[in-house]
Amino acid sequence: MPQLSPLNWILLFLLFWTAVLVVSVMIWWTKKNSFTCTNLKKASILENKWNW
Incomplete structure (x- = not known):
C-alpha cells in the first residue's frame, strides 16, 4: 500500500x-x-363538514 500524505488521509x-x-x-x-396532494385533499374533505 503506498504511503499517503497527511492531507490525503x-x-x-x-x-x-x-x-x-x-x-x-x-x-x-x-x-x-x-x-x-391526495392526503391534503382527503383531509380538507374530512375537515369541512359544514356547508357554510
Missing part, C-alpha cells in the same frame, strides 16, 4: 464520512412520511 476521512452522511440522508428521505 484527511481528505479520505472527510470523503468517507460525507458518503456515510449522504447515504443515511437518502435512506431517511425515502422512509419519511410525506404529505402528498
